[in-house]
Amino acid sequence: MTSISPAPDLSWTRKLSRPEDLAAYRNQLIAEQHPDATRILVCCGTGCKALGALDLLAAMKKAVTDANLDVKVAPLVKRTGCHSFCSRGPLLAIQPQDIFYQKLKPSDAAEIVQETIIGGKLIPRFLYKPPGAKHPIEKRSEIPFFAAQTRVVLERVGQIDPFDIRDAIAWGAYNGLVKVLTEMKPKEVIEEMKISKLRGRGGAGFPAGLKWESCARQPGRHYVICNGDEGDPGAFMDASLMEGDPHAVLEGMAIAAYAIGSDRGFIYVRMEYPLAVQTLSNAIRQAEDLGLLGQNILGTGFNFKVSVSTGAGAFVCGESSALMSSLEGKVGRPRPKYIRSTEKGFRDSPSNLNNVETYANVPKIILNGGAWYASMGTERSAGTKVFSLTGNVNNVGLIEVPMGTSLRHIVYDIGGGIPNRKELKAVQTGGPSGGCIPIPKKFLDINVGFGKLAEIGSIMGSGGMIVMDENTCMVEVSRYFIHFLVEESCGQCTPCREGLTQMERILTRITRGEGQEGDIELLEEIGTFTNSFSLCGLGTSAANPVLSTIRYFREEYEEHIRDKKCRAGVCKALYYLEIQPDACTGCGVCKKRCPAKAVTGEKKEPHLIRQDLCIKCMECYRNCKFDAIAIR
């Protein structure tokens, strides 16, 4: 992989010593940029990076230099954060022409520069073509995936270079901080937050304004802590925010610090997010160099020092008291104390802990007013929410929509529907603590919000959204999540440690075809028990995946236990594959693909699967063009 020294040297810049200096510096930065300059924004988020985006970035830079362009303004190749259309990476956007190229290779760079930048022509094979459509979409803003979103928190993600604070400032970063430092009293900041009705984006949905207020009321030294320990399987909202726009998070924390009277902040990031740690540390250094963080910020006398602290990969450290223990250097286990962390948290001092996304919302609220924010979304869940849309959906990626958007809109309009002509079966929200929402039944038009999701037995959580098609076995899904939680439970309290272990045992038994009568009732008994007797948030929501799947897919459990049958074709002991003779054309693809040589038959004659040889790898099932292979 090509390594690029990402951070520009800013030590030469003078410190901004007055609040007015920021606006002046911003104007100077904007003036330096030519308005007509072509900007090539290469996505270097974690997903695209894994697909070789850094090589593409280097190749683009080289291609632009090699082309020896005879134009007034040289195109600017920029490394940016996540463009959010992760299933199409590596990708880039060309502004202001509004072009979106996807699935690129480094070798395509020269062609892009020659054809598009110099020649001004589009290259159709790099354009995005929606599944089933005949023609590709030419403009980035017309692609439904982008057009159907409302980007508030993610506004700068994918537009700015996360390693260059100048870019962020040109886009308006730290304006909110200047506003609170010059125009607002801490009390007014908290009032504004209360008006905005912003609720914590980590999952519990506690109103941020109220939390700040109760923290500010406490005596003693205050701490501002940012929870970036995003551990849900299939969630990458916080990662993309920290990687794409670290300054939004830092600015939000600084505003919170001003409001509650703190001078010290910590960002707790999981070690598995090396890029986020890099961008944040770099952003802090650059902001301190410019006098936007650290001692005497912008000459106003307000101090705020932030450090990045990395976790060691324990899921439970996303729980607030475990996070604080871990931050103190102790074992990351939740504290058995009935006391709010706003009263006694980190080092037994009042601490305000919010999620990455919550902090990133704050500058926007300050700049545009709480009423503006409250006007988005629904009455009880204001604003927008970032979701990571994954699973069996065409457009996998990061999306931001106003609260109250229907699941239909998310899955079909933004997500582009289910691949391979499959039926949508369920949507899992909220990670391991959430639940599965059965779709075909009645919930496709449900509006996503804190209250609504809780009503139907799931939670909003931090925003993971896994789409599941008909080939998903709900028993296996709940076994997977319970297994994850058994591994990640801290082991302190009996219900979580022992209860989950027993539940995993029962679920494994069912998926192996050894289920017994009464297993469902037993799961329900242990599940409701762990949910009400456990110590921390992990334990009290741990049984949700099981309880919600039993609630909506009880017949599937019963099939597993009584009929020894897995209709989705996932639990290997509980199904077999069969070729339907009337649908089979005898093309021989299955025979060629089968690694176990279990398919027999002559060309153009219906084939047969020998059950004694079949290893149920599903290779034939996936590759049959005529849907002739059935799960029995």
Next chain:
Amino acid sequence: MKIIMDGKEVAAEYGQTIFEVARKNGIYIPTLCHVPGLEPAAMCRICTVELTENRRTRLVTSCNYPLRQDAEIHTDTPRLRDGRKLIIELLATRCPDRQVLKELGERYGADLHRFPADDKDCIMCGLCARVCERVGANVLTLSGRGVEITVSTFMGRVVSHCIGCGACAQICPVNAIRIEDRDGYRSVILKGKEASRILLRTCTTCGRSFGPVIDLAPVLERAGEPGVPAFHASVCPACSRRNHAKRILERHFEPYDAAIQSFVDEGRRF
């Protein structure tokens, strides 16, 4: 502050835990992981009670819930009994044949063999680790996570900074910890394996081993009495008593004995 527990009003001080108030008022709440004097850990969850504060009812663990306002508490509802039963049944997978679980199981109608048994002999109450920290030795700790959580020494090593006080063995509700004195050394035995090994003093008189050779300074510091001279005995308590008795005899009785003897002798002469 008006506290109603199981239907009757009880006296309680601000900040007292529900468990303390219940004990003081003769109301039984079961517990497996709490003893007065140690910081509550709320690990076993069997002391969970139903609490109504500000018209909101929820389940809380009584050992660590401080009462700070009017509250109504129920300590023995069907829901709690069901939960406790399940806790006992689940803990019984770790060690089904322990007296403490049998007694509680009888009380709450638990079937100790409902779930398949595991090969563990400890119910993970964490008392040993907490008492060890409290006495200042810090030898035992809870390590690992999830089902794998165990009581162990640092990195599972055989440690030498144990003070051999035996508090862990004494506090363990399921007798999973043993203290063994053998060949001049004292060891804490966890699950059949030696966890610590410290030298015992050898009596200069009788040659038998007695109390451990330890550095008491950190313990005394923790107890708030730094500077108390360390214990330097070289004679075992039994020999020490014997020697002391002998000294008393020599010093106080033998002179008289002699006098009496001479008196008696003189009397005989007459």
